Amino acid sequence: MRNAFADELTRLGNEDARVVMLSGDIGNRLFDKFKDKHPDRFFNCGVAEANMMGVAAGMAMNGLRPVAYTITPFVTTRCLEQIRTDVCYHEAPVTIVSVGGGLAYSGLGPTHHACEDISFLRALPNMVVICPGDAHEVRAALRASMQQDRPVYIRMGKKGEPVVHKGPLADFAIGKAITIQDGTDVCLLSTGNMLPEAVEAGHKLKERGISAEVVSFHTVKPLDEDCLRHAFAKFRLVATLEEHSLIGGFGAAVSEWLADTETRASKFLRFGTPDAFFKKSGEQEYAREALGLTGHQIAEKILHTLS
Amino acid sequence: MNVAVRNTAPPIDTAALKLQAALLRGKVIEMSHAAQAAHLASSLSCADIVTAAYWHVLNIDPARAKDPMRDRFILSKGHAAAALYATLAMKGYFPIEELDTYCQDGGRLAEHPPANLLPGVEAATGSLGHGLPLGCGMALSGRIKGERFRIFALLSDGENNEGSVWEAAMFAAAQKLENVCVIVDYNKWQATGRSNETLMLAPLREKWAAFGWDAHEIDGHDVAALAATMQRIPNGSGKPVALIAHTVKGKGVSFMEDDNNWHYRAPTADEVVKAKKELGLT
Numbered sequence: 130m131r132n133a134f135a136d137e138l139t140r141l142g143n144e145d146a147r148v149v150m151l152s153g154d155i156g157n158r159l160f161d162k163f164k165d166k167h168p169d170r171f172f173n174c175g176v177a178e179a180n181m182m183g184v185a186a187g188m189a190m191n192g193l194r195p196v197a198y199t200i201t202p203f204v205t206t207r208c209l210e211q212i213r214t215d216v217c218y219h220e221a222p223v224t225i226v227s228v229g230g231g232l233a234y235s236g237l238g239p240t241h242h243a244c245e246d247i248s249f250l251r252a253l254p255n256m257v258v259i260c261p262g263d264a265h266e267v268r269a270a271l272r273a274s275m276q277q278d279r280p281v282y283i284r285m286g287k288k289g290e291p292v293v294h295k296g297p298l299a300d301f302a303i304g305k306a307i308t309i310q311d312g313t314d315v316c317l318l319s320t321g322n323m324l325p326e327a328v329e330a331g332h333k334l335k336e337r338g339i340s341a342e343v344v345s346f347h348t349v350k351p352l353d354e355d356c357l358r359h360a361f362a363k364f365r366l367v368a369t370l371e372e373h374s375l376i377g378g379f380g381a382a383v384s385e386w387l388a389d390t391e392t393r394a395s396k397f398l399r400f401g402t403p404d405a406f407f408k409k410s411g412e413q414e415y416a417r418e419a420l421g422l423t424g425h426q427i428a429e430k431i432l433h434t435l436s
Numbered sequence: 437m438n439v440a441v442r443n444t445a446p447p448i449d450t451a452a453l454k455l456q457a458a459l460l461r462g463k464v465i466e467m468s469h470a471a472q473a474a475h476l477a478s479s480l481s482c483a484d485i486v487t488a489a490y491w492h493v494l495n496i497d498p499a500r501a502k503d504p505m506r507d508r509f510i511l512s513k514g515h516a517a518a519a520l521y522a523t524l525a526m527k528g529y530f531p532i533e534e535l536d537t538y539c540q541d542g543g544r545l546a547e548h549p550p551a552n553l554l555p556g557v558e559a560a561t562g563s564l565g566h567g568l569p570l571g572c573g574m575a576l577s578g579r580i581k582g583e584r585f586r587i588f589a590l591l592s593d594g595e596n597n598e599g600s601v602w603e604a605a606m607f608a609a610a611q612k613l614e615n616v617c618v619i620v621d622y623n624k625w626q627a628t629g630r631s632n633e634t635l636m637l638a639p640l641r642e643k644w645a646a647f648g649w650d651a652h653e654i655d656g657h658d659v660a661a662l663a664a665t666m667q668r669i670p671n672g673s674g675k676p677v678a679l680i681a682h683t684v685k686g687k688g689v690s691f692m693e694d695d696n697n698w699h700y701r702a703p704t705a706d707e708v709v710k711a712k713k714e715l716g717l718t
Contacts, residue, residue: 149576149580169579169580170580172576172611174607175603175606175607175610177603177604177606177607179565179569179599179600179603180569180572180600180603180604180607181569182569183566183568183569183570183572183573183600183604184569184570184572184573184576184604184607185573186569186570186573187559187569187570187571187572187573187574187575187576187577188573188574188576188577188580189573190559190570190573190574191504191573191574191577191578191581192504192577192581193577193580193581195573210563211566211569211600214560214563214566215566215569215570218551218560219551219552219559219560220551220552
C-alpha cells in the first residue's frame, strides 16, 4: 500500500498544484519522485506531529490540499487535538494518511500498533475515515480525498500486502462499499488490511459448503447504509472484520447503526482486536493468529456460529 | 489600506493609536461586565498590541475579509477574544451592536473565537499552542502560491508552556519564515500563578533566539514602538521574528493591574464606571 500511495501522490502532485506533502520524518527515499518534481511542495516536518498537523490545517485553510503522513499512532493519537481543533473544527481539507494501521507493524511493539485510531477519528465531526483494503483502494481513496472539501483520514497497512482487486478502481466512491465476491449464505464486511483474510475466509467457507459474500467496506465513516441494509436483510450471518479494537471501530460503528435500525434477521459477528495491548514480539501473521484474525480462524468461528 | 502601501511605512499617529487602545479597553470592560465573562485582564494586557496591529500594521480590508493577499492576525491566545471582537467590530467587519451579543445564547461571539463563523477571525483559538503552527502553514501556502502576506500570531506567556509552540518555533526557523511574527504578551501571569514559577520561561527572548528566531524585547504598551516594529516585518534578518512584549496584566485600570484575580473576575457596574474614568472615557 505504501508504495502505491507514494506513486499516486506523485501523480496527483503533477496534476494538481494544490497538493502538498508533509512527512513526519519517515519514508526515506519513498517520496524522491515527488520531491524531485515538486521540491517546493514537500516538507519534512520532523518528529513534531502536533506542529505538522497545525501546518497542514493552515495550508488547507489557505486553499492547498496538504497530505500529512507518518506512522499511524503518531499521525492520529499523538496529535489528536490538532486533528480535532485545527483540521476538523475548521473543516480544513487535510488528507491524513497513516502507515502501519492495526498490527501491520506488530514487530515494533505496542508503541507502533494502532488499534484505536478508527475509534478516535470517526468520533470527530467533519472527518471521513477510509481504510483501504489493498493498493488499488489506496490509490483510489487518495485521489477521491483530493475532491473532498473536508478532512479525510486514510488508514493504510504497510507495504507488500496482497493485491485483491484486479485493476484500478474507476468507480471508487467514498462511502460506497465494494463487493469482491458474491455469495448467498454469509456476508463478510472487511475494512482495511483485513481484506485478504476476508477473501481467504470466503475460500475456506466455500470448501465447507457455505457461500460467502466478501465486501471491502473501505469507508468506515460515512457508513454505506445501503450495503448494511442489504447485508442484514439477505444473509444468515453478517461479520465485520478489522484489525482494530472491537471498541469504537468498524464493528462498533455497524453495531451503532444496528441499534438505530429495525430488527435484523441476520446473526452478527465482529472480528477485531481485544481490549488489550499486544505485548508479545512477533510479526503481523503471528499476531493475527494469536488473536483469531486469520482467514481460516474466521471461517471456523463462523461455521461454529452457524451450526 | 491596499497592497501598495504595505511597506511604505505610513507615519505613526501615536495619539490616535493611544485613543484607540483606550476605546478598546473601555469596550472590553463593558463587554466583560455585560456578559460576566472571564479573561478581562488578558484582553487588557494585549490591548496595545492588538491596536497597533489592526490600526497601523495589518494590510487588511474588512470589505474583502477573505482577500488572499491580506495579512493574517491570529489571536493564538484565544481567551482574549473580547479584544479581538471589539477590534473587528470597530474596524467594520460586523456591526458594533453585535458586541452586545458577546457570550449570549445563539450568538456568534463565544468566549473563544469560532471557526468559519465570524468575518475577520482567521482561526478558531482557545486551546493554546495552535496559532503558530496554523500560521506557519498559512505562511507556507503563501510561499507556494506566490502570495506575499505576513502572519502575526499573538501568544500568551502561559501559552509558551505548550510543546507545540516550540515544535512550530523550530519549524518556522528551519523554513526561514521571515514573514511570520510572534508577539508574546509577557505579563508574567498565567491562569493560576506567576508564569516563571509555573514553568520557567525566562530567559524568554534568549529562548526564542536559541530556537532560531530574530527575537527582541519590547514594551508591550508602547503602541508607537509596537507599530513601528511590526510594520518592519519582514525585517531583513531572514528569520521569523519574535517580539517578547513586556506587559502588565489588566493594564490601564489601576485596581486590575497585576492582580491575577481579574483573569476570571468580571467587573461590577460601579467598577466599569471607575475603570472608564481612569481610561479617560467618561
